[in-house]
Amino acid sequence: MIKLKSIISKIIASSIILIMSIAYANAQLTNIIPFGPGGESDVTARLQQKYYKEMFNEDMVIQYKPGGGGAVAWQTLNSEKNDGSVIMGANLPHIIMQPMANKEKAGYTTSDLNVFNFFHYTPDAILVEASSPHKTFKDLVAFAKKNPGKLTLSGSGTYSANHLLTIQLEQKAGIKTTYVPFKGTGAANQALLGKQVEGSAGYSTIGIQLGDKARVLAIASDKRLPAFPNVPTLKELGYDIVSGAYRGYALPKSTSTATKKKLSDRLMKINADKNFIKTMEDGGYVVVNIGHDQVNKFMAEQKKINESIAKSLGLIK
Amino acid sequence: MTSLFADFLSSLSLLNVSLAFMGVLAGIIIGALPGLSATMAVAVLVPFTFSLNPSSALIVLGAVYTGAIFGGSWSAILINTPGTPSAVATTFDGYAMAKNGNGDLAMSISCMSSFVGGIVGVICLALFAPPLASISLAFGPTEYFWLAILGLTLISTLAEGDNIKSLIGACFGLFLSMIGISVVGGDMRLTGNISFLNSGIEIVSAMIGLFCIPVILDLTSLKGKHLTESDAPKSLRLVEAFSIMFKNKFESLKGSLIGTFIGILPGAGGSIASIVSYGEAKRTSKKKDNFGKGEPEGLIASETANNATVGGGFIPTLCLGIPGTPPDAVILGALLIQGIKTGDTLFTQQSDIVYTFIFGLALATIIMLPLGLVMGRYAYKFIIRVPKEILIPSIIFLTIIGSYSIQNSILNVYFMFFFGLIGWVLNRAGFKASPIVLGLVLGGIAEQGFVQAYIIGNAQDAILANFFARPISAAIIFMILIGLFYPIFKDKFFKKKELIHD
Numbered sequence: 116m117i118k119l120k121s122i123i124s125k126i127i128a129s130s131i132i133l134i135m136s137i138a139y140a141n142a143q144l145t146n147i148i149p150f151g152p153g154g155e156s157d158v159t160a161r162l163q164q165k166y167y168k169e170m171f172n173e174d175m176v177i178q179y180k181p182g183g184g185g186a187v188a189w190q191t192l193n194s195e196k197n198d199g200s201v202i203m204g205a206n207l208p209h210i211i212m213q214p215m216a217n218k219e220k221a222g223y224t225t226s227d228l229n230v231f232n233f234f235h236y237t238p239d240a241i242l243v244e245a246s247s248p249h250k251t252f253k254d255l256v257a258f259a260k261k262n263p264g265k266l267t268l269s270g271s272g273t274y275s276a277n278h279l280l281t282i283q284l285e286q287k288a289g290i291k292t293t294y295v296p297f298k299g300t301g302a303a304n305q306a307l308l309g310k311q312v313e314g315s316a317g318y319s320t321i322g323i324q325l326g327d328k329a330r331v332l333a334i335a336s337d338k339r340l341p342a343f344p345n346v347p348t349l350k351e352l353g354y355d356i357v358s359g360a361y362r363g364y365a366l367p368k369s370t371s372t373a374t375k376k377k378l379s380d381r382l383m384k385i386n387a388d389k390n391f392i393k394t395m396e397d398g399g400y401v402v403v404n405i406g407h408d409q410v411n412k413f414m415a416e417q418k419k420i421n422e423s424i425a426k427s428l429g430l431i432k
Numbered sequence: 433m434t435s436l437f438a439d440f441l442s443s444l445s446l447l448n449v450s451l452a453f454m455g456v457l458a459g460i461i462i463g464a465l466p467g468l469s470a471t472m473a474v475a476v477l478v479p480f481t482f483s484l485n486p487s488s489a490l491i492v493l494g495a496v497y498t499g500a501i502f503g504g505s506w507s508a509i510l511i512n513t514p515g516t517p518s519a520v521a522t523t524f525d526g527y528a529m530a531k532n533g534n535g536d537l538a539m540s541i542s543c544m545s546s547f548v549g550g551i552v553g554v555i556c557l558a559l560f561a562p563p564l565a566s567i568s569l570a571f572g573p574t575e576y577f578w579l580a581i582l583g584l585t586l587i588s589t590l591a592e593g594d595n596i597k598s599l600i601g602a603c604f605g606l607f608l609s610m611i612g613i614s615v616v617g618g619d620m621r622l623t624g625n626i627s628f629l630n631s632g633i634e635i636v637s638a639m640i641g642l643f644c645i646p647v648i649l650d651l652t653s654l655k656g657k658h659l660t661e662s663d664a665p666k667s668l669r670l671v672e673a674f675s676i677m678f679k680n681k682f683e684s685l686k687g688s689l690i691g692t693f694i695g696i697l698p699g700a701g702g703s704i705a706s707i708v709s710y711g712e713a714k715r716t717s718k719k720k721d722n723f724g725k726g727e728p729e730g731l732i733a734s735e736t737a738n739n740a741t742v743g744g745g746f747i748p749t750l751c752l753g754i755p756g757t758p759p760d761a762v763i764l765g766a767l768l769i770q771g772i773k774t775g776d777t778l779f780t781q782q783s784d785i786v787y788t789f790i791f792g793l794a795l796a797t798i799i800m801l802p803l804g805l806v807m808g809r810y811a812y813k814f815i816i817r818v819p820k821e822i823l824i825p826s827i828i829f830l831t832i833i834g835s836y837s838i839q840n841s842i843l844n845v846y847f848m849f850f851f852g853l854i855g856w857v858l859n860r861a862g863f864k865a866s867p868i869v870l871g872l873v874l875g876g877i878a879e880q881g882f883v884q885a886y887i888i889g890n891a892q893d894a895i896l897a898n899f900f901a902r903p904i905s906a907a908i909i910f911m912i913l914i915g916l917f918y919p920i921f922k923d924k925f926f927k928k929k930e931l932i933h934d
Contacts, residue, residue: 152475153761180840183631220620222627267891273618293891295884298615301754305698309569324753326775
């Protein structure tokens, strides 16, 4: 009786220790993703993980701290270690729009986050279901002009990159659309493929995931993407919009500049790897190199764009 | 057919079989610990699969997933704590059976039911994936709204005890589901300026608190053992369990098919499937009055359905690239890293990988049967033999670890205890935890569906048509009406009959 008990409790204790040690063995760099597993922040961090180990012989351990569209993690960043052993994912437009839309209720301010790089972005894209009568982006705009408000576009979340794209389009193309927010890209894609909506304000990566079931009409990137050589950019079509979700990393505010530079340089080195770039591009991501020395200027530019959108939404005066 | 057979053989390599074995083993342990979810189990494993070839990687991920969903039934049966929302219905009869001294029988039946459900789900995935995927696309926001309403009307069917109190509990759950930033509109609601509440009530920690803490408090305050042991000597009660399964073969099949079919609906499947299956089993059963008091049929209905969602959930994941459940989202990410593109072409151009994966899932489900039966026996013995002084702190320890690990946050632990106290007080007053949890889970689905359907309907100038004139919606509304009014009609009808007989 006692023997059985002790054996079983030992087995349970050792299996818990085993699970813990697998997760935390040789923890060198803890990477906290402010979202759940399976999203694009997770997938791209996992792509980096492999190279981080190869290049610097250190493990990158990925943890998840989901909730509130990232806010749950961001409000706790400054209580993490500041020795460079912990980094946290930082996403645009989230970290600008959330504090702007919710004021002090968001639980953090943009300047609480010591962002030190952005390594890629997923450009926004306009997609329709494969059998849709809208063959080109022009068709879609013509439909919206003829039927104000009838162009329903599914997307992920409110005040998200997808939502902001539709606002920018309305402003630049002089049309009226109806944006239908869903919880996550999966649900938004389901509505697109099920023809519940006319189209989708999504991301370039969705075009890859959905394959030939959906047609990408336009992409809000600076140049055409290698994964979509035949899809025009919004710029080419005459709408000056470059928009998407930028992903990078942040440290606690008290972190030293040297540590900041070291981590920024390391992630930049991964960004320069040919195989890494190829995997990212095949997935529809666009690699950008915004390091610790350029990140503040970039954030300021983005803030301006987001402020003008927030004004037109009536979020700020 | 010969090529399918070849795929099957290739999935049977020694490496793959042992990977599937270890995956199921790890999955069952993780799933059985309250709070450690299938999603977490799969996510932790992903980096280890980078070094494997794509099909082995998929097999181990699928095996962990299958094991974890089954493992969730253990904590539901033994300590009345569903590990995931999909195991809520398992507590109704599973825990009642354990209370009656039939815990070992419940463990064996839940393992066999999970096996049946899992296999039916996998067969549907292998044979009917593309057509079923297109059915899932016919479900728009309107259908999700009505489906959630259907789930809510089932609360009256599920409820043990007072109907009015169940309704009040469900309304409390609906109220809780409104807290936080709304998905549509982005408004901050009912957070009382506590920034932790911005993300809403975290369902799993609330669930652990509501279900588990009252059990622990009662266990501490009352004399006597946690569960009574059955008189049957050390055995798995296999023959008994098997004969019950055999008697309920049609019910098992029905539960499996309901699970698979609802499992193909991304986002809603897992949590609704076992509830709908349980409600349906109770409605049609001859032993209706025994449900909730330890009726094996109820356990079978819930466990066949929730394991069938594993196969069902992979249908939209593989065919459409839309993850059916949260663990599917992680596996989809792993697929992309392995360079596999989802979609119809997956079944034609990369069919070898897909079928190896599907056979791997089948293999994991088959391995789960003997492994689950044997391990279940030990888990049951442990819970029943261990003295209370050890059992209580162990369970408390696990609930703390579990609720902490959801978001790596201590706030979830406080939250779990807070809900535990609420649950205990409400329990004393006769309110059960399950209607609250169902309200919390279904409230979000109903609200989002309603607002999205309204926005789309408004844009098309056809709000009413969007709600009532769509064929699938109409069918679900019809089912809701039957559920609500059938008992009333039945009473009248039977009364008349009796009069005639008199």
